[in-house]
Amino acid sequence: MSDILEKILTTKKEEIAVLKQMRSEIDLLAEANARNDVRGFANALISTIHRKENAVIAEIKKASPSKGVIREDFNPIEIATTYANNGATCLSVLTDRTYFQGSPDYLRQARASCSLPVLRKDFIIDPYQIINSRALGADCILLIVSALSDAQLNELEAATLELGMDALIEVHDHTELERALNLKSPLIGINNRNLRNFEVSLDNTIKLLNDIPTDRVVITESGIHTHDDITLMNEHNVYGFLVGESLMRQEDPGKGLALLLGKS
Numbered sequence: 223m224s225d226i227l228e229k230i231l232t233t234k235k236e237e238i239a240v241l242k243q244m245r246s247e248i249d250l251l252a253e254a255n256a257r258n259d260v261r262g263f264a265n266a267l268i269s270t271i272h273r274k275e276n277a278v279i280a281e282i283k284k285a286s287p288s289k290g291v292i293r294e295d296f297n298p299i300e301i302a303t304t305y306a307n308n309g310a311t312c313l314s315v316l317t318d319r320t321y322f323q324g325s326p327d328y329l330r331q332a333r334a335s336c337s338l339p340v341l342r343k344d345f346i347i348d349p350y351q352i353i354n355s356r357a358l359g360a361d362c363i364l365l366i367v368s369a370l371s372d373a374q375l376n377e378l379e380a381a382t383l384e385l386g387m388d389a390l391i392e393v394h395d396h397t398e399l400e401r402a403l404n405l406k407s408p409l410i411g412i413n414n415r416n417l418r419n420f421e422v423s424l425d426n427t428i429k430l431l432n433d434i435p436t437d438r439v440v441i442t443e444s445g446i447h448t449h450d451d452i453t454l455m456n457e458h459n460v461y462g463f464l465v466g467e468s469l470m471r472q473e474d475p476g477k478g479l480a481l482l483l484g485k486s
């Protein structure tokens with residue numbers, strides 16, 4: 223595990239302990255079950271990708287450990303609306319406060335302002351966070367293989383599916399991919415960013431592709447900047463994308479998305 227990931231997970235454990243003091247799991251579960259409003263995240267991606275159309279999970283991300291503050295003028299409602307109006311298939315919202323300047327409120331606000339399915343982008347290590355994610359309105363959560371044991375992956379995936387949500391399983395190398403393929407989730411995210419040194423290479427997706435069975439759907443994550451990057455991935459039969467920084471740096475992130483998709 224990288225140093226930054228270890229640091230993030232240590233903070234996360236402390237934050238979860240505080241949250242558990244504030245609200246019991248039973249109480250939170252009642253709220254999560256009462257919502258009954260899951261939007262099909264995996265289905266939205268899979269149906270688009272099966273038509274060989276580009277499916278973008280457009281990310282709402284104010285800052286990151288590798289880049290610091292990415293966007294000063296930050297309004298999650300406006301960003302979600304312009305993403306939805308410009309061809310996003312799903313949204314991803316960073317909810318981690320300490321390292322990404324995110325907030326659970328951003329997820330609530332973004333989801334309420336459009337009809338797209340939403341990924342809660344955070345560092346999930348405890349079933350409490352899964353219940354909390356559904357109570358917030360998340361339709362999908364992220365499970366980072368390098369941050370979790372096989373037992374944790376199984377437990378967290380089961381809790382996610384139990385609440386009707388989807389899980390995006392994130393890998394960076396072959397060993398992690400093998401572990402991800404033991405899970406049920408169809409969505410495999412290949413992170414092009416090395417969390418040890420923050421280097422980004424789209425070759426990472428291309429390297430791992432041949433080992434992914436056809437019943438799984440590949441989402442290439444991080445470092446997608448231009449329409450040429452999309453074209454390169456399409457040449458390798460990849461139609462699923464998770465894009466944050468390059469869109470968030472545009473004055474209108476939705477117009478940036480349209481440009482990325484070659485639609486304007």
Ligand SMILES: O=C(O)c1ccccc1NCC(=O)[C@H](O)[C@H](O)COP(=O)(O)O
Pocket residue numbers: 226281283286287288289413417443444445446464465466467468
């Ligand atoms: O973005 C980071 O610096 C980062 C550092 C440590 C852990 C995770 C990190 N990023 C999370 C992500 O997965 C990205 O936000 C996502 O893939 C979008 O990447 P990008 O388009 O390059 O913003």
